[in-house]
Amino acid sequence: MVVALFSTSFLSIKLYIYIPSSTPSHSLSPLHTLIFLLLLHFSSPKFISFFLLQSHGFFSQSEFVKEGVHLKFLELEEQTQYSLINASLLKMMYISGSLCLMESSPNTSDKKPLKRKKPIKLDDVRSNGWLDAMHSSSPPRKKIVKDFGVEIASDDTDVVYNSWMVKYPSALTTFEHILSHAKDKKIVIFLDYDGTLSPIVDDPDRAFMSADMRAAVKGVAEYFPTTIISGRSRDKDTSSVHHSSYVRSTDKQGKEVNLFQPAREFISMIDEVFRTLVDVTKDIPGAKVENHKFCTSVHYRNVDEKSWRTVAQLVHDVLKHYPRLRLTHGRKVLEVRPVIDWDKGKAVEFLLESLGLSNSDEVLPIYIGDDRTDEDAFKVLREGNRGYGILVSSIPKESKAFLSLRDTLEVAEFLKNLVKWKEQVDKKP
């Protein structure tokens, strides 16, 4: 015999169920049952919301008849927490992440199967900021206003750029000021390659220095110690001199020697990762992977923006297996590099030191670069209160540099001005 008592209170409908266990169903009179239930109702503060029970299929009768009355009620209450859950509650629990409770429900066959919340893989790259960084990683193409078929650069852009230049003055217009600090000091030049000496182009294999820039770099290198610090492998940049991953110089006989090669032990690992990245990105149109020996780069400049997240996720998934490698962001490029205490800032410090140029009273370092990796070098100069960091950018952006140049044309002009000035100084008796 099953006797149920419903009672209403202000907020909920209560239901008690009395199921005698070993007692034969006819041994308890309906009156006794009623009295018993009334007593329980007033003595027990516990209740079960009616709507929960309504959607049941939630417990088996047999379970209940095995147990004593008191136990039944306790068990019923306990059961509610696990299985007497209607659809709306399921949803709530699902959101609050208590899915494990649902799984223990014994009778859910009449309910919609529960969908376990799958870990959304892409959350990884979204929440760790990769995607944001990818979107802000390179200036957009210059905003163009089409006016009667003639393309005019937007005035608005110039206004914003000009006010940004109050904080980062042009290295061309402040040239005299730089020179005033260079008095009696040796100027040492550090140059980034992509975006600084060669304009940013879609195909990294076609990033060349113009003849004019080549002449400017050659000229400046004749008068000042000059270093190109690039993320590229040495055989890929078309210039000479030093590289951030291995620092080379010439010995007394003019033979090239390695001064420093901080990431040698990573060469085979980088190669392995390079090959894996080539493989996993092969179906993404426009993706390009480069092997720079000490780091490997995944370019997404030519990838449809809708697929950037996929690129990020693929790189992320590969990187997970290499705790000794880390990711840095460049201009529309993801760079995978060793977790070593080595960056362009360290390269500058190392070079100044090893070339005997670390005395800031005698040396004025000038570093010109456009990318995030160049910020480490700007920081070293700013914090050491020595020399000038010059950011190459056609759009306003935050930087640790002191000065700015708009593009590679202005870089060439700046280098040529240095040469002119040096020639004049040297001519003076």
Ligand SMILES: O=P(O)(O)OC[C@H]1O[C@H](O[C@H]2O[C@H](CO)[C@@H](O)[C@H](O)[C@H]2O)[C@H](O)[C@@H](O)[C@@H]1O
């Ligand atoms: O340190 P850098 O010399 O600035 O090297 C950083 C990356 O430069 C290259 O990529 C960048 O230039 C490409 C050619 O203009 C452009 O297509 C790409 O979008 C830029 O990120 C180089 O190809 C990368 O491997 C370097 O990591």
